[in-house]
Amino acid sequence: MQAGSTSVARSTGSKTIADLIAAAAQRHGDQVAARRKVDGAWQAVTFAQVGEIVREIGLGLIDLGVRPGERVCILCTTRAEWSFCDFAIAAAGAVAVPIYPTNSREECEWVAGDSEAAVVICEDAAQVAKIVAVRERLPDLRAIVVIDAAGDTADAVALDTVRERGRAGDPAALEARSSAVRPEDTFTIMYTSGTTGPPKGCVLSHANYRSVLDMCEGLGILTAEDEIYLFLPLAHSFGLLIQLLSYDVGATLAYFGGDLAQLVAELQEVRPTYLPSVPRVFEKIYTLALRSQSPEVQARMMSAARLGARVRDMRLAGQDVPADLQEQFAQADEQLFRGVRAVFGGRLKQAVSGAAPISPEILEFFYGCGVPVLEGYGMTETATVSTSSTVEDHRFGSVGRLLPGVEGRIAEDGELLLKGSNVFQGYYRNDDASFGAVVDGWLHTGDLATIDDDGYVFITGRKKDIIITAGGKNLTPANLENDMKQTRWVSQAVMYGDRRPYPVMLITLDDEQIVPWAEQHGIPGRSIAALGRDPRVRELIQGELDHANAKYAPAEQVKRFFILDHDLSQETGELTPTLKVKRGVVTSKYADAFEALYAGDE
Numbered sequence: 001m002q003a004g005s006t007s008v009a010r011s012t013g014s015k016t017i018a019d020l021i022a023a024a025a026q027r028h029g030d031q032v033a034a035r036r037k038v039d040g041a042w043q044a045v046t047f048a049q050v051g052e053i054v055r056e057i058g059l060g061l062i063d064l065g066v067r068p069g070e071r072v073c074i075l076c077t078t079r080a081e082w083s084f085c086d087f088a089i090a091a092a093g094a095v096a097v098p099i100y101p102t103n104s105r106e107e108c109e110w111v112a113g114d115s116e117a118a119v120v121i122c123e124d125a126a127q128v129a130k131i132v133a134v135r136e137r138l139p140d141l142r143a144i145v146v147i148d149a150a151g152d153t154a155d156a157v158a159l160d161t162v163r164e165r166g167r168a169g170d171p172a173a174l175e176a177r178s179s180a181v182r183p184e185d186t187f188t189i190m191y192t193s194g195t196t197g198p199p200k201g202c203v204l205s206h207a208n209y210r211s212v213l214d215m216c217e218g219l220g221i222l223t224a225e226d227e228i229y230l231f232l233p234l235a236h237s238f239g240l241l242i243q244l245l246s247y248d249v250g251a252t253l254a255y256f257g258g259d260l261a262q263l264v265a266e267l268q269e270v271r272p273t274y275l276p277s278v279p280r281v282f283e284k285i286y287t288l289a290l291r292s293q294s295p296e297v298q299a300r301m302m303s304a305a306r307l308g309a310r311v312r313d314m315r316l317a318g319q320d321v322p323a324d325l326q327e328q329f330a331q332a333d334e335q336l337f338r339g340v341r342a343v344f345g346g347r348l349k350q351a352v353s354g355a356a357p358i359s360p361e362i363l364e365f366f367y368g369c370g371v372p373v374l375e376g377y378g379m380t381e382t383a384t385v386s387t388s389s390t391v392e393d394h395r396f397g398s399v400g401r402l403l404p405g406v407e408g409r410i411a412e413d414g415e416l417l418l419k420g421s422n423v424f425q426g427y428y429r430n431d432d433a434s435f436g437a438v439v440d441g442w443l444h445t446g447d448l449a450t451i452d453d454d455g456y457v458f459i460t461g462r463k464k465d466i467i468i469t470a471g472g473k474n475l476t477p478a479n480l481e482n483d484m485k486q487t488r489w490v491s492q493a494v495m496y497g498d499r500r501p502y503p504v505m506l507i508t509l510d511d512e513q514i515v516p517w518a519e520q521h522g523i524p525g526r527s528i529a530a531l532g533r534d535p536r537v538r539e540l541i542q543g544e545l546d547h548a549n550a551k552y553a554p555a556e557q558v559k560r561f562f563i564l565d566h567d568l569s570q571e572t573g574e575l576t577p578t579l580k581v582k583r584g585v586v587t588s589k590y591a592d593a594f595e596a597l598y599a600g601d602e
Helices: 017-028 047-063 080-091 106-116 125-137 157-165 171-180 206-219 236-247 259-268 278-291 293-318 323-343 360-368 478-487 511-520 528-533 533-548 583-589 593-597
Strands: 032-038 041-044 069-074 094-098 119-121 143-146 186-191 199-205 225-231 252-254 275-279 349-353 373-376 405-411 415-419 443-450 457-462 489-495 504-509 560-564
Touching: 017 047, 017 080, 017 171, 017 206, 017 236, 032 047, 032 080, 041 047, 047 080, 047 157, 047 171, 069 080, 069 106, 069 125, 080 094, 080 171, 080 236, 094 106, 106 125, 119 125, 119 489, 125 143, 143 157, 157 323, 186 206, 186 236, 199 206, 206 236, 206 360, 225 236, 225 259, 225 457, 236 275, 259 323, 278 293, 278 349, 278 360, 293 323, 293 360, 360 373, 405 443, 457 478, 478 489, 478 504, 478 533, 489 583, 504 511, 504 528, 504 533, 504 593, 511 528, 511 533, 528 533, 533 560, 583 593
Parallel strands: 032 252, 069 094, 069 119, 094 186, 119 143, 225 252, 225 275, 275 349, 349 373, 504 560
Antiparallel strands: 032 041, 186 199, 405 415, 415 443, 443 457, 489 504
């Protein structure tokens, strides 16, 4: 099956990413481009001011000796300075190479070394220390720049100093660099966070991202009236696209303040109209909305959400809503929907979940409450995105339709193949085609999918993640895993069972939920490790597993589980920065525990 669409182009004044900010500053001037939290208060920065900051940093990088085409790494959390440096690197004709701020020093060494970076821009002394520790193994590195210069930053040059040097430079020099950039030149090398093996550097051209921006803008995904709350890591392609799109159309980008515990509070302060995020954030808010309620109240909330979804669908279809249904809807809006919308700030027009699968039940709940959380699909190799959903055109469980200008088809083995101007230029210094191979212009995504008659794409699994039991049954782990993660007591769930008689599962507990439950049931002061061994907790989780299993055929049901004594994390190498489970790492690391579940069955 194949689906395709006609390209939609829209001129925004920028031909490459190198001149995007200069064009945006000219078009949007005194409009607010960015909001960032400084000493607890939100500070606004206009497009004109961003243009000036980027000009100073760009000229400062030239003064540091950065040449066209050289690689400059950014090792920093999501903040406005990340964007300013990214745009400045492009304007100077160089290539930005993001590094996740959670990476270890060895992982930083890999990305900086493999990309042959000439400069690394670090956020603070802690990030500088990572680079200093491996500097002798980075022969191409000539300078380190630090954004926050407090503490021991070795010989790193302060970003303020770079800007000061830039102010003394000739603006014509930066304009000449930007003008010389061609669409086919490399804009960024993004290293995939990698659920297996070392990260690979995806080479993405200015044309790749310019084409994606044109596709998104042709669909009106963001407008100049939008305010976006950006929690996503800018080292991830999803965060990068939102950054580029926001600045290009003249929207306002509010940057996450850095404290995860304040995420909901910041949503209510910013009151965004658009929220891009990862499934785990929506799963947490979903749990927050329901966690303090009894099973009976939860059932009524879900019923009300289904009613809300029905009424909203009728309105979208232009149908008259019967008076009795409208009365029920108004009552549910007063008692439930308004409260859920308030969690997101009360103005949200659309949220987008990407980077990993999310349960359709969660999406349907939020939609019914008036908070449409919709899915899209893409890869770093497709310059972030290839499909999108809109409030007017969506199907829960689908990742939407292909973007204008992107073609898709399903291979004989079920793999999704994509073709378009957004497909990357290959892996930097790496010809490995184990995934991301491009054959006759078609990118082999490694994802299994279907495309229905209306062009909606449904991702059914990852080729490498499919479990084939000893009985020959093909299982998609994500389905039952997502069902378990909806359980308020469960943080992570990982299925195992390739070539085994039946699937088993690793479970981690949500400490914010299980500890209060334990205290209510007379199990006070217990650690997560101890709670995981407690028979009453195991009985609780078994009940949730029984409920989830009931949706599946016997051969697909998880027969046994063990509870890990800690949660999975980035720091332990078990999660990617977008909170996806590194399945290979987890199954290898806890192989003995998985195998123990089968003991005595051989």
